[in-house]
Amino acid sequence: MARDLSSSAVAREPLGVRIGLRVVTIGYVVMLVGWPTTLVFKNAFGDGLSSVSDALTDPAVTSALQLTATISVIAVLINLVFGVGISLLLVRYEFWGKRVLSTLIDVPLSISPVVVGLALLLVYNGNDGWFGPTLEKLGFQIIFATPGMVMATVFVALPLVIREVVPVLQEIGDDQEQAARSLGASGIQTFRRITLPGIKWALVYGVVLSLASSLGEFGAVKIVSSNVSGETQTATLLVQAKYEGFEQTTAYSVAAVLAFAAMACLVIVSILRPKEQSS
Amino acid sequence: MSIKVSGITKTYGDFVALDDVSVDLPTGQLTALLGPSGGGKSTLLRIIAGLETADGGTVTIEGTEATHLPPQKRNVGFVFQHYAAFKHMSVARNVAFGLEIRKRPKDEIRRRVDELLELVHLSQFADRLPAQLSGGQRQRMALARALAVEPTVLLLDEPFGALDAKVRKELREWLRRLHDEVQVTTVFVTHDQEEALEVADEIVVINEGRVEQVGTPDQLYDAPANDFVMSFLGPTTEIDGVLYRPHDIEVFTHPGIAGSIPARIVRELRVGFEVRLTVELLDAAHEEITVTVTRAHQRSLGLRSDLDVWLAPTHGAVVPIMEPVETATA
Numbered sequence: 158m159a160r161d162l163s164s165s166a167v168a169r170e171p172l173g174v175r176i177g178l179r180v181v182t183i184g185y186v187v188m189l190v191g192w193p194t195t196l197v198f199k200n201a202f203g204d205g206l207s208s209v210s211d212a213l214t215d216p217a218v219t220s221a222l223q224l225t226a227t228i229s230v231i232a233v234l235i236n237l238v239f240g241v242g243i244s245l246l247l248v249r250y251e252f253w254g255k256r257v258l259s260t261l262i263d264v265p266l267s268i269s270p271v272v273v274g275l276a277l278l279l280v281y282n283g284n285d286g287w288f289g290p291t292l293e294k295l296g297f298q299i300i301f302a303t304p305g306m307v308m309a310t311v312f313v314a315l316p317l318v319i320r321e322v323v324p325v326l327q328e329i330g331d332d333q334e335q336a337a338r339s340l341g342a343s344g345i346q347t348f349r350r351i352t353l354p355g356i357k358w359a360l361v362y363g364v365v366l367s368l369a370s371s372l373g374e375f376g377a378v379k380i381v382s383s384n385v386s387g388e389t390q391t392a393t394l395l396v397q398a399k400y401e402g403f404e405q406t407t408a409y410s411v412a413a414v415l416a417f418a419a420m421a422c423l424v425i426v427s428i429l430r431p432k433e434q435s436s
Numbered sequence: 437m438s439i440k441v442s443g444i445t446k447t448y449g450d451f452v453a454l455d456d457v458s459v460d461l462p463t464g465q466l467t468a469l470l471g472p473s474g475g476g477k478s479t480l481l482r483i484i485a486g487l488e489t490a491d492g493g494t495v496t497i498e499g500t501e502a503t504h505l506p507p508q509k510r511n512v513g514f515v516f517q518h519y520a521a522f523k524h525m526s527v528a529r530n531v532a533f534g535l536e537i538r539k540r541p542k543d544e545i546r547r548r549v550d551e552l553l554e555l556v557h558l559s560q561f562a563d564r565l566p567a568q569l570s571g572g573q574r575q576r577m578a579l580a581r582a583l584a585v586e587p588t589v590l591l592l593d594e595p596f597g598a599l600d601a602k603v604r605k606e607l608r609e610w611l612r613r614l615h616d617e618v619q620v621t622t623v624f625v626t627h628d629q630e631e632a633l634e635v636a637d638e639i640v641v642i643n644e645g646r647v648e649q650v651g652t653p654d655q656l657y658d659a660p661a662n663d664f665v666m667s668f669l670g671p672t673t674e675i676d677g678v679l680y681r682p683h684d685i686e687v688f689t690h691p692g693i694a695g696s697i698p699a700r701i702v703r704e705l706r707v708g709f710e711v712r713l714t715v716e717l718l719d720a721a722h723e724e725i726t727v728t729v730t731r732a733h734q735r736s737l738g739l740r741s742d743l744d745v746w747l748a749p750t751h752g753a754v755v756p757i758m759e760p761v762e763t764a765t766a
Contacts, residue, residue: 329523332516332518333522333523335487335507335514335516336516336520336522336581337522337533338508339507339508339510339514339582340508340513340537340582340584341508341511341538342533346537
């Protein structure tokens with residue numbers, strides 16, 4: 158009897174149920190994710206490698222990819238700094254409005270990126286936005302320029318670092334930080350030598366997720382970009398423009414580059430994960 | 437006076453953790469802050485360390501007004517109940533931390549770390565990570581780490597609380613010897629009266645945010661200031677409103693001893709060398725009290741359930757200083 162109880166419930170499911178569950182799960186993922194993604198690559202390389210390399214060396218494409226890379230890197234850096242700051246604030250300090258802040262951070266997860274774009278437009282546009290005209294007089298253009306697109310991307314990827322770091326900070330507690338303080342370390346020294354190594358892997362994971370999400374951001378950027386080819390057209394915007402302009406190979410090639418970058422991010426994460434557990 | 441705490445008050449919302457606490461902890465001694473959980477002793481220790489700020493009152497460490505100093509400026513060593521080991525650093529790096537922060541020369545750090553690891557018997561584990569050590573080893577590492585910076589005072593917050601009974605006993609003997617060797621002013625928090633009685637030079641009993649009594653282990657045990665101190669330091673039983681130690685009551689199998697009280701044995705519980713007798717007093721209230729006798733004593737008198745006996749406090753029995761006077765008038 159005792160032996161029967163100790164074996165897990167899952168293992169005791171009838172064979173048919175187990176196989177059925179596997180087929181359904183695998184089928185679901187293949188039909189929804191695997192197959193469509195494969196087709197993107199297939200279409201990109203359908204006309205041969207040379208047409209892909211032609212497509213990817215088109216100045217409009219290289220400029221779009223560069224812009225996407227620039228925006229993503231800036232957005233990730235901003236989210237990294239503020240993400241760590243906000244996480245520390247949320248975990249280590251008690252203050253009025255903490256729960257409101259915590260809820261606000263999740264807003265980008267639930268709100269449509271298009272709404273984010275419109276909201277930024279309302280505040281920062283150069284004609285009748287709240288800050289837009291003033292900033293434009295001072296020589297800063299936000300909307301229809303890189304700063305606006307960076308802001309949109311930062312907004313959408315905001316929770317990713319925080320949601321990775323907060324649970325780890327909670328788990329490691331503040332004992333080690335207090336010990337460091339009592340041993341003479343200043344706040345900055347404690348952060349650099351104790352806190353940062355403790356949340357290192359969570360940060361890496363959060364950054365990779367943010368990067369993947371930033372590379373693929375479309376909706377919010379679409380609203381705040383003027384979508385001028387070679388100037389304010391990001392890779393995702395270019396994919397849509399090229400697709401609608403019947404330049405299928407270019408569209409698929411760039412889409413494949415984006416998909417590849419996102420997958421590379423995920424592979425990096427899955428390689429990093431076991432290290433995190435064993436440490 | 438090494439640490440002078442005066443008028444410290446600390447509240448968390450409605451909860452009063454410390455209520456106007458003043459206490460002097462002498463230089464070079466090993467002092468225990470003893471009391472029940474939630475009584476405020478850990479809070480007091482953390483306020484001395486600067487890890488917590490008091491709502492009112494002052495802390496002076498070796499003549500330096502420290503009330504508003506941040507922890508890193510107080511030169512205290514702090515040891516946490518759950519070790520607070522720096523998980524990503526080797527044992528040697530953990531111990532070296534305070535010295536590295538102070539930018540001491542590399543060879544000096546190495547020498548000092550070697551010395552300290554020798555002192556806490558962890559030399560062969562210098563390159564391990566804390567996760568590869570047992571609880572007792574981790575706590576010894578934490579102690580070495582705290583001692584590395586040559587603190588003015590060493591503060592230990594329930595240092596052995598997370599360890600199993602055997603290791604706990606070993607470590608507290610070791611702490612006593614270590615203190616005799618290092619002679620640094622040490623304050624440790626504990627809720628274990630045996631630990632306090634065994635290790636400390638002086639004990640401060642804290643309960644519900646107040647200091648109940650300060651004294652040497654003998655003073656506290658022999659002359660407890662009140663019922664609380666008496667009952668916290670060991671088992672007690674009550675006759676006519678006066679607390680006695682169960683082993684301070686003598687059992688006679690015949691009447692005629694002056695002042696003896698007739699009673700009947702209800703139950704007996706044998707624990708190792710001692711026998712705990714539950715005895716019903718044959719007075720109007722029929723109170724049940726506990727009396728402890730040795731196994732040999734029980735055998736020689738033939739003490740067993742349903743036997744009529746006569747009880748009298750041993751000559752020189754310990755009672756709280758204040759209580760007999762108050763109850764006599766009541």
